[in-house]
Amino acid sequence: MSKAEEQVFYYSTLKFVETPLSYIEGSVPLRKEVALSRNHYRFVFDEFYQLKSIAFYNGETPRKPNHTANLFMLSHQIKFSYTDSTEHMFFFDSEGKVTAVLGNCSSFSYTIDERGYRKSLHFLDQDENRITNSWGIYQYQWSYQEDGSVIEERQDQAGESVAIRPGFEFYRLKLNFNHLGQIARMQNIDENGELIENSSGASQDVIYTNHEGNFLSWKVLNNSSDLEKGNGPNVALGRQFFNEFGYERQLIHFDENGSRIYSAYGICESRTEFDEFGNISERRFYDIEGNRGVHLEADYHLLKIEWSKDGNRRISLSYFTVKDQAVLHNSRGYHQVKYKYSSQNKLIRMSYLNDKGVLINRIDNGVAMIEFEYDSNGKVITTKKLNKDGKEI
Template sequence: MRLSWLCLLLAADVIASTPLVDRYSTLAFRESPYAPHLGVRRLGAEEAAKRNHYRFEYDSQGRISRISFALGERLREPNHTANYFWYASVEHYRYQDQWQIVSYRDLHDQPMAVHGEVFESHYQLDPSGRRISLQYLGANGQPVESAWGVARYQWQHLDDGSVIEQRFDLDQQPVSLRPGFPFQRVRLSYDARGRTLLLQNIDASGSPQAADNGFAQDRFTYTAHGELARYEVLDAQGGQSARNMQGIAAGLVRFTERGYEHIASYLDGDGRPAYNDNGWWRSERRYDDFGNLILNAFADQQGARALNPNTGYAELRIGWHDDGLRRRELAYFDAQGQPVEHQTRGMHAVRYGYDSRQRLMLVYLVDRHQQLVEHAQQGWAMTRYQYQGDSAVGTPQRLSLAEALAAERQHILSLMREHAGVPGVAAAVAEDGERVWHGETGYADLVRRLPVQVDTQFRLASVSKAVTAILVAEALDRGQIALADRASDWLRLEHPATLAQLLAHSGSIDHYNPLISVDLDRSYDDVTAALAVVRPHLLPMAPGSRYRYSTFGYSVIGAMLEAASGRRFAELLHSMGERQGLASLATSAAEAHNPKLTRFYQLSGGDALPAKARNFSYADPGAGIIASASDLAVLVSRFASARLVSAEQRDRMLQVQRLSDGQEISDQRYQIALGWRRQADLAGRPFFHHGGVTDGARSVVLFDPADGRSVAILSNAAWTSDVFGMALSLLAARPAAASLDLLNSGSFSLSHAEQALPLSDPDCREWRCKWRVAVSGELADWLGRAAGKPELTLELGLLGGRIYTPYGVVPLAGDQRGMVAAQGSRHFRLTFAP
């Protein structure tokens, strides 16, 4: 007797009673695409509006026309939700002659590929409406293979109602049931409701035939509602001595009252608990009120949490937003509830970010330390989505860790320029003495609209001192000079300061003093000749007795290097650059008629005006060097990683110096080493840096002593900002990945000096959110000097880790699930709290 459920053209009396829409809690198990989808546990419209369900729609002839997975009227993605829906949010059915054609759509009801590159499944029907073959087609309408290597199914109907199935690839060669399941020619038997009862591997005569492990048959048992409750692995004679490809003889499933799979366990041939080849004896699933999966855990025979040895985790936890529609996080934990990385995929968690329209903006992977990490098998760290206008359909772009980091760094650079109003900026990061990233934004010449290029040269301003310190380290390595040498030992300068004291600004030489009249417009051929400018700035106090920052002290250092080497300072700098392949390093003399040199600007009232001409030949070692950001970053990385000078000499240069009374030399937030400043970030990690500002320039160079990574930022106008926070953000080996709870909470508070500040609603686009903040009082005065604007715009990246303000890019710190603070200086602390 043929099964009536297989007839897709139903009888008229059935049609009359068939509703246009049915809703079900779950779908029935099926082992082959031969069987149509069957709903389990019918729901009323009111209940379906509150939770996930499968919606079956029918045409006027009672044929299935559409199956969708939804919460209420909203389409859902099938992944990580209660029970199994094949691949898509929607299966759309149409009929042509003796064909039933199924196409697949995503949650935006747009065409999509499933199971590999399958866009459509073409079922051929016999005159009774039964399926007799299936062919997969791709986007171009041509035959394709599924992810299981199957291009075509062929079904033969037997008189007892069973069906013989064979599968073929594109070359018409037979294919097994699926990878790891070595059944070739199978017979499928069904009950009156269309549920699979028996799956048999058969030989040419139709008799059961054993595969590996003696496995020849699967027998299935269902609950009264229609869920698969038990399957048994049988040998060719129907005995239970066999094992399937997972090494078990039987599987048991218990369900929740809604029909969701709750507990699955496994038995051996003697009916005792058994571990399967996937590494667990029992698994447990839990769901929220919407039917979303929130926990998948593994257990041992005693029911205690146990690690899955194949994946390295005991629990998979999934977090959802309050609407039940948007996934927040998917994360892995060990048996004690501690974060762990997936053993083969490499990440601890997958996180999701949305814009204010609830469109998915970002999916990214983090390790258990909350750092961005690549998928170990697929090589991506982040997928970001871009939308055109109000479209609900985004274009995904997968990025590797390096690509994600480059995109984040470029965004930081562009935002800095946008907030500060600087005409042009260049930055670079180097590792192990080689450039790994560079970024440029804006113009080197506003009038001619010439963009900043990778080889554009900028004034280093006081960062020149760090470069001069590297020249000193080279001279020390060569034995040409010693830190204990006094200036008077090498120069016609009656001043007892040592080279070390001069490098640490304790050499008793004044900085720029408006009360001292000197000719700063005169050009000098070498630094020694420029000592005429230095002499009026010598102080009578004993060297080493106090810290006093001094550019002129570095002029003395430059002259000592000239005397020790017998070469002009400009030649020493050029020689070092030539040896290192860093051609942009030069003194101020190279500014004349230099096509690669940026124009210089000053900011005034929101406009960028040409900066006044400056002649730095009187102070090249302390303020007059020019370079590209890339060459500067590479030079400093080679110094920091001991590729330019010996490790011993590098370490000596980085020692914090002391005054003659034993007190460490410091200046506000940092300690003073030899040509370098030592400081700690918000996490307490030390870094070394130097900054500079002068007419037409703002500069910073910074490096991590732990690994020698360096970053340089150069601009063509002076501006006020926390450039060190920005430099640390650029230097990060990977973008920070703070929790998205803050952005997705829907409401925020912002405070400064314990006073609440009014925030606008967030404008969330792509992968960041912006707020406008009306500021007043101290904060307005302070920020006003930086931006000249009464209204502050804050931007918080979805990757967390920093906020962007007119004052600069400021790292975030604090509890990622609670209060998050950004501290840019002693006067500036903004606190976000969801």
């Protein structure tokens, strides 16, 4: 098929998903001339409007997806192939080479039922062997109910039930979707369809999205459908706000009474700014009163990220106090990371610095520098971790 017969659509971000049952779809369409000046996704369809590939770029530069990705856009490019009873997704890096995601998964393999619905999913490595992904999942299975809901089950290789993902203790799921086909409710149920509260007291997640698939808010509920602090963040309600490109610019957490609260990850409220390409340039944290605060675990207020002039390479990452003064990350022990690249734009060194710009050993692992070497094909062949005295760790 000629390129002229292909149809290409451009989007700034992707719709929110919670399950690989959902298709990867673009959110916030862009005109081509706008897309080619910033980060964007390209969806390529054949003449029958069947999806061939999805890829992430900054202008014309292939990139690994950033904050705009969803749970299953895991590499620069995904290519799709189909038969009457199967669908395959193949993952490629920014150099066009096959890459592994979620552990050693090089492809996702779906079976399709007689109605064209996704019925099951398993994972293959580069040699096409079935494997377990890094979430401990060997396969997914879906059954479609008369009320329009879908039952999702996940098993390990021994056939035992597996959580939706690490830190999210929902097992057998009843999924409900809204009129746009976007996830609206997830319920943790037993074999009889009865709600089961997990160890955090949660049995239901209610999800609100807009017409563009942006994840506006969520509620965590117990068996009685009362608000319950639970699941990974250990909050009862979260609200997110987006800019015109569909980027999350603000996140706030609440308890059962609607009061602002810190999540288990140390965040009450975050506000994020972006550069002209759509890269994160700043993120600040705020306290329960809405004043400048800190990330409770890391003990910094402001994260700053500096990018190259073309927006493709991270130059530095730094932490600051509520007074915008340099500070050391509380659990890692450095103020700044600096990135050095080769003439081929390959990352060759990461250096960890204190607030005086001097090399410092991280307090979590003792590393002060990481150096990378590549083969002629651009693949990393050695990674060296060094302390501030240059001794390999």
